[in-house]
Amino acid sequence: MLVELAVGDAYGAGFEYAEPDFVAAHNTLRGYVSHPTHGQLPGAYTDDTQMTLALAELLADGDPWTPEHIAERFVDAFHRDPRPGYAGGFQAFLVGVRTGADFLARIRPHSDKSGAAMRVAPVGLLSTVDEVLHRAEVQARVTHDTPDGIASASAAALAVHYCRHGLGPVAEVGAWIADRLGSPVWARPWQGKVGSKGVMSVRAALTALAGHDSQSEVLRACVAFTGDVDTVATIALAAASWVLPNDLPQVLLDDLENGTYGRDHLAQLDARLRECG
Structure with a gap:
């Protein structure tokens, strides 16, 4: 799951917020694309994967699922491997905090965006x-303590749960989540x-x-939707990885970043996460 969502x-x-003509011309899956205006290296993942990695490590390690531990993991993940991709204000915030306690003391968790x-x-x-709903809400409240922030996180987590545990046809995932x-x-x-709202991305x-x-x-x-498509793809592939055939082009797997916290680290953590369900 982690490798696929990182892809x-x-x-x-x-393609994030790129012009529709650019998306239509280059959304071929033949390889990673250099963004027309951003400085992101092709094949490098963004804050979506880095923050997922922070929660995955917390879950796999079995530490208490508390705001304090969650915030600590966010801070650690950022400072051990600084990268672009975060919203400007939040990136500046992370640069300035060094502990989970400092994070919680200074954060203004009133966003309804997709983080x-x-x-x-x-x-x-x-x-x-x-348990899925409880933990989704606890982690959401750390940064997105709003009705839509919590609801969108809950829906994204339920999509993975539905697919991972084979609870029905994939075509009915939205209806199942709506009911829950x-x-x-x-x-x-x-x-x-x-757009940037969590409900939109999910x-x-x-x-x-x-x-x-x-x-x-x-x-x-x-990607064809245009807009905040890296987040849309992260959420969708996390769920799809459990239920749909993995025909992702080999070039996307081979060219995914593979530094200290890259493809191999994600694959190893994937193996540990299989024991959490």
Whole structure:
């Protein structure tokens, strides 16, 4: 799961908020694309994967799932491997904090954007819906303590849970989540450009996931929406990795970054996470 979502993140990063004509011309899956204006290296993942990695390591290590431990992991993950991709204000915030306690003391957790949803995939591996929802909410409240911030994180985690545990046809994932969260919005197909709100990214990811039969088709569909497509692809491939054929082009796997916390580290952590469900 972590390798696949990192591929989605890194591939989508080349198209994030790019012009539709650029997306249409280059969304071929033939390799990573250099963004027309950003400085991101092709094949490098972004904050979506780095923050997911922080939560995955916390879950795999079995440490208490508390705001203090979650914040500490976010700080550690950033400072051990600084990278672009974070929103400017949040990146500056992370540069200035060195401990989880400092993070919690200084954060203003009032966002309804996609940060809590993009990183929550490991929580979906847990064995019960109640535990998934509890841990999704705890981690969301650290930075996105708003109704939509929490709901979008919950929906993204439930998508992974639904697929990981084979709870029904993939085409019905949105309806199942809508029933669990008591809101029909998750069953409504997304159309058009994806903005920064968490609900937008998760709805787009669910639409791509439910409407396609392989991981490569899901990835192309996520990017074709335009907008915040690296986040859409991260969320969608985290779930798709458990239920749809993995036909991602080998070039995307081979060219995914593989430094200290790159492809091999993600694959090793994937193996540990399989014991969490």
